[in-house]
Amino acid sequence: MIIGGGISGLAAAYRLRELAAAREFPLEVKLLERSARCGGALETIRRDGFVIETGADSFISEKRACAELAARLGLGAELIPTREIYRKTFVVRAGRLVEIPAGFSLLAPAHLGPVLRSQLFSPLGKIRIAMEPYIAARTSDDDESLDSFVTRRLGREVLDRVAQALAGGIYTADPKRLSMAATMPRFVEMERRHGSVVKGMRAAENARAAQSSDVSGARWSLFQSFKNGMATLPEALAARLGESIRKGADVVGMSRNGNGWRLALASADSIDADAVICAAPAYAAARIVAAIAPDTAKILGAISYASAATVNLTFRASDFDGPPRAFGFVVPASEHRRIIAGSFSSFKFEGRAPAGAILARAFVGGEMSRAMMSLSDDEMVAAVRDEFRALLGVSAAPGIAEVRRWPDSMPQYEVGHLARVAEIERVVAEIPSFAIAGAAYRGVGIPDCVRSGEDAADAVFAKLATTK
Template identity: 30%
Template sequence: MTRIAIIGAGISGLTTAFLLERQAQAAGLDLEIVVLEKKDRIGGKIWSIRDEGFLCEWGPNGFLDSKPWTLELCEQLDIRNRLLRSDDNARKRYIFSEGVLHRLPENGAMFLKSKLISWPGKLRLSGEMLIPAKRDGEDETLADFGRRRLGAEALDKLIAPMVSGIFAGDPETMSLKSCFPRIQQLEEEYGGLVKAMVKLAKKKKKEIKEGKQVASAAGPGGVLTSFTGGIQELTDGTAVKVRGEIRKAASIERILRKDGGFELRFEGGGTLDADVVVSAAPAHALAEMAVGLDDALVTLLNEIPYAPMNVICFGYERDKVAHSLDGFGYLIPRKEGCSTLGTLWDSSIFPNRAPEGMVLLRSMMGGAANPGAIEFSDAEVRARTLADLNAAMGIAAEPDFVRIFRHPQAIPQYIVGHAKRLAALDERLQDIPGLYLTGNAFYGIGLNDCVHASHQVVERVIQGLNAKAG
């Protein structure tokens, strides 16, 4: 029997364990799966906390249904009937700029009427199709791309807030190729974004006439989707289906090679031998465990930085908030000088997130551009959040409910050179047969990305086992 140790019981580790068991059974392989989790709870960054009638998400609050991987996993887990699509009004998103909440335009007419971008900025954006295409294949920062193709104002008011909202990242350091590979592909293939949208729209129209099912020409789109009881239902539902052992409070100190496999040494004593190790741990955590295993691997893993984040949940009686809360929430450009990156109107996005007659707001503070926020006291976090809510939404009342969650290493940052770093990691792993990496530090930070990466690592593990057996 082959023993496979999976490090980490977040969505990546649990999905990998579940899929490995399914694939092994189909392939007639005899495996023993052991999932090792450092904390005393499973789920990783996924944690839905019910408190005083509010449902607060400690980390991510859902996934987009535009990609199939998480939906297929839910089908396999028999939990698809628990899925909950976000409210239609949540499609409305806002940017807080120059003291005003501006709705993000969704079409040309809205763009022309919007006061978010000045007329000079709009003219610069309109000239995007005249900008020569960059086709040298070299990576560039999101900021360089934004300034080059769309202009400085669009970078400040559109791209930078989006980057902070998705990655908690700094566009001056983030990689276009690794964060938004599709955008780079569109420029290389069509010569620019506007040209790509026009041609893709024509292609979509033709395919619709032919009766084909097509995606939006403007991008992946999709509806934010969660569960009735919060996104934790996904990790809980996966864990229930894993037949192997899930061992909590199992902190690994070192991974060492032993007899063609590995020896895992636990903090506080004890060891576990494994033929194969799949790490679904954060890059920095694996780097600590891999000291003595491969120095080059450790160096590469430590080159993947993480941004810190405070998540602040404020609950209010509905009549204390004059704003309609008709939408998803808003992001804040850095130049506004606010402490928070933005605020989600959680009780408007999904039902049952707040008690009757109350609302739940969830703000983010910190990120790569403001890492010192993680050191703020609870009182300072609360005061700064309230000041931003007052500026953006006119909320002056003290919240009736407050919860602050701190993530010192919240989100991996795909900085320029990330793709080359991944290639170097793959090369190092060739010299460590039986060790595999997955998780959000490498090929995508979203839930869909993590599930997809689990599929890919399972295929590699099964291929490796078959090659070894043959």
């Protein structure tokens, strides 16, 4: 039994089906989803020639779990790369869009030249960045916040003007609480191995260049999506699982039933299962496992979540006075604006809008801007239009306006997160025929969620196969 029909739960259910078929093992897989639809934050609206993403619009291709699952589902030909000619990202600085220097990755540059030529940093800020290779590496292995790491290595300007905004676009988090070890371990490793993040960035760039020279054929971009939108993946999984999915089934608790489990539903029904994978959000998982693992439930319940919303707007290309030909822009909290990021879907991927039209979207809310979630849909659209008018110069009324709210959808990986997750996993491993999965533990990206679901399925199947 799988609890939760987001991408982690769907991936777990499909993986169990695959394992059972490969081993010719008799297994009935059931998935319980509390809402009326599966897919979680992967939802696509297809309307009037637009492909509108209301949640995640892509996945990182370096993590292969998502692309490999797509291939097994026969969706390999549906994958599309980003449009590299528009691969630029801007940041709002003093009320206008400034291009992030070439080679700048999340919080550090690989080369100082573009930084020194950029209008984004002050002369003193540039000097501080240039000093980074000469700053002694931290010797402690204790977890550290993004705020602490970036200011220690690169200075306050990098945090306030770039790193907080870029991290905010991914994690919608407070940099003073966001764990470096859980969210950006490669930068921690760069400091440990090279004594410098800038030196580590250069080494990584050289390694990629050497690898590229040894590889023939097409190279995928850093991000990929599907021709008809990200919902293609959960839709395909749900179609394969068919009647194994039960929607409107809200699991509120579980207890032992002989050698198996009994799941209690909000409807007062109960369902028996030999094994359970809980792919619900951590706060829901805490309630579900409270009776069988109260200590674990407390740790699960301590994982906080932020709420966010997306506002998609469609325009005619002529409504803009030269829109920035870019993937999008991020907005630092220090700018005190009402959106945290904006993107141009029709520039980022082919086929997202009809000819002569532009599809744009804004991200609202998050940990640093919780008050925005109290606005009505109309107020939220008006706020986004005001920001687009100020930042992009577009005052025309949108053709389509789609607001999608994602309450308590973004787990906050706070300092010490990996230690908490390790403790959760240790206790869960001791519970018979039970596993957890989802974005709350070891990655919020789509490939992370797919891998989490598949790992949980592997663990549970191994237990079932040895007991029968």
